[in-house]
Amino acid sequence: MSDIEIENIDTILKNINSGIKGKKLYPVGHPAIAASMTKSYQALSELLKTNNRIFVGMAKNVLVFEETPLMDAEKKLGELIHQINQREIEGIIFEKGLAQKEFFSFIDVLSEENALKGKELQDMMASKNILHISIKSIQKRSILDTYNDAVSAIKEIMNEIRMGKIPQSKEIIRLTDEMTGLVLTNRDAMVGLSMIKNYDNYLFNHSVNVSILSIALAKNMNYQKADMHIVGTGGLLHDVGKTGIAEDIIRKPARLSGEEWETVKQHPVLGSKITEKMDGLTRLVGRIVYEHHMRYDHLGYPHTESTLHPLGMIVTIADAYDALTTLRVYQRPSHPVEAVKVMNNLSGKHFDPNMLKAFVSMLGFYPIGTVVRLSTNNIGIVTKVNPANNLAPTVKIVFGEDGKQIDKPYEIDLSKGSGTHAIVASIDPLTKGFDVGQFFEEEAKSLTL
Numbered sequence: 001m002s003d004i005e006i007e008n009i010d011t012i013l014k015n016i017n018s019g020i021k022g023k024k025l026y027p028v029g030h031p032a033i034a035a036s037m038t039k040s041y042q043a044l045s046e047l048l049k050t051n052n053r054i055f056v057g058m059a060k061n062v063l064v065f066e067e068t069p070l071m072d073a074e075k076k077l078g079e080l081i082h083q084i085n086q087r088e089i090e091g092i093i094f095e096k097g098l099a100q101k102e103f104f105s106f107i108d109v110l111s112e113e114n115a116l117k118g119k120e121l122q123d124m125m126a127s128k129n130i131l132h133i134s135i136k137s138i139q140k141r142s143i144l145d146t147y148n149d150a151v152s153a154i155k156e157i158m159n160e161i162r163m164g165k166i167p168q169s170k171e172i173i174r175l176t177d178e179m180t181g182l183v184l185t186n187r188d189a190m191v192g193l194s195m196i197k198n199y200d201n202y203l204f205n206h207s208v209n210v211s212i213l214s215i216a217l218a219k220n221m222n223y224q225k226a227d228m229h230i231v232g233t234g235g236l237l238h239d240v241g242k243t244g245i246a247e248d249i250i251r252k253p254a255r256l257s258g259e260e261w262e263t264v265k266q267h268p269v270l271g272s273k274i275t276e277k278m279d280g281l282t283r284l285v286g287r288i289v290y291e292h293h294m295r296y297d298h299l300g301y302p303h304t305e306s307t308l309h310p311l312g313m314i315v316t317i318a319d320a321y322d323a324l325t326t327l328r329v330y331q332r333p334s335h336p337v338e339a340v341k342v343m344n345n346l347s348g349k350h351f352d353p354n355m356l357k358a359f360v361s362m363l364g365f366y367p368i369g370t371v372v373r374l375s376t377n378n379i380g381i382v383t384k385v386n387p388a389n390n391l392a393p394t395v396k397i398v399f400g401e402d403g404k405q406i407d408k409p410y411e412i413d414l415s416k417g418s419g420t421h422a423i424v425a426s427i428d429p430l431t432k433g434f435d436v437g438q439f440f441e442e443e444a445k446s447l448t449l
């Protein structure tokens with residue numbers, strides 16, 4: 001790239017800036033706007049004779065022209081910067097062959113009051129035949145990115161353990177931090193994501209789901225953020241000890257022999273030994289891992305007479321709920337309402353009754369992810385709990401009254417309105433061939449951090 005004179009940069013950007021400003025003050029075609037836009041276009045086309053592309057963008061809040069940061073641009077180019085930021089643009093790329101008409105249309109787009117972003121912005125530019133200018137949008141992380149990163153992180157940890165290494169904890173700590181923050185700001189979407197099950201990689205998704213549900217339960221029980229983080233880490237790592245057990249036993253599609261069962265029962269002990277060696281984790285994480293199968297009545301494993309830590313008992317509940325709602329070789333998945341019923345029958349045995357109550361009230365009578373039939377015969381998925389009315393959550397309608405899948409699902413808050421839409425029954429998603437996990441995956445893609 002040839003060196004670009006600062007005066008040229010000035011001419012191009014200052015005139016774009018006044019072009020955008022002018023658009024708000026003068027009617028289209030007014031000479032005051034046309035003059036500055038033409039000047040800008042001419043200077044830019046001159047540069048495009050020797051450069052195939054010219055980049056204008058933002059880097060760390062500073063406007064950049066090609067490689068030149070314009071440190072004091074804020075004063076002179078405030079309007080341009082404002083419009084770029086509003087549209088979440090990281091860079092504008094002007095390409096060789098740019099016609100004046102395209103350039104003018106682009107200034108139109110930049111001065112429109114309705115600041116379109118991302119794909120919508122690109123579609124709008126394409127519809128105006130702006131072919132020699134492209135936009136790079138700021139990539140925002142979605143809630144689904146966090147979930148998927150956590151799945152990858154636990155997979156990586158388990159691989160490291162299998163190779164005999166002491167696993168790194170930095171990524172686990174960072175992701176649990178992100179998940180804790182998301183449960184605080186967007187709990188229902190996170191609980192929805194815990195409905196993603198993966199038959200082949202059961203253990204990885206299971207670990208992340210248990211982490212999310214544990215954090216959500218701790219939040220519901222008014223634990224401090226620091227404790228939510230600890231229980232989230234414990235949830236994520238609760239089954240790492242399974243890496244020490246032969247794969248064919250873990251995946252065995254039949255009843256385990258007495259000897260095999262004794263081996264599986266080692267995983268809390270093995271797991272806590274691993275987490276205790278990991279850098280930067282509090283000892284409590286190891287204790288949670290150690291205690292997650294002990295059961296409230298102390299009839300689980302490993303056997304103990306001493307008091308169990310409440311955070312460990314939280315993970316026990318989250319662990320059971322996720323296991324029950326997952327398809328396994330030896331078990332069809334329970335839908336959420338059934339799972340809660342099974343768990344209620346184990347209250348005081350497997351689970352601390354008060355904690356289980358908190359868990360059930362957090363999930364609601366129809367937990368997030370429940371597929372329900374409404375009085376109108378529509379079928380929908382519970383997406384949000386309504387704490388004021390357990391029986392009337394928010395439901396996203398996915399099947400119409402005629403039983404056919406709807407193109408554009410829509411949400412109804414059952415607690416509002418005349419009560420014409422009431423839940424008649426919860427149904428098994430398998431009967432409708434519906435993948436609940438995939439549904440929440442799609443939902444979470446558009447939810448940014």
Ligand SMILES: [Fe+2]
Nearest residue numbers: 238239292293
């Ligand atoms: Fe376990």
Ligand SMILES: [Fe+2]
Nearest residue numbers: 206238239319
């Ligand atoms: Fe587990």
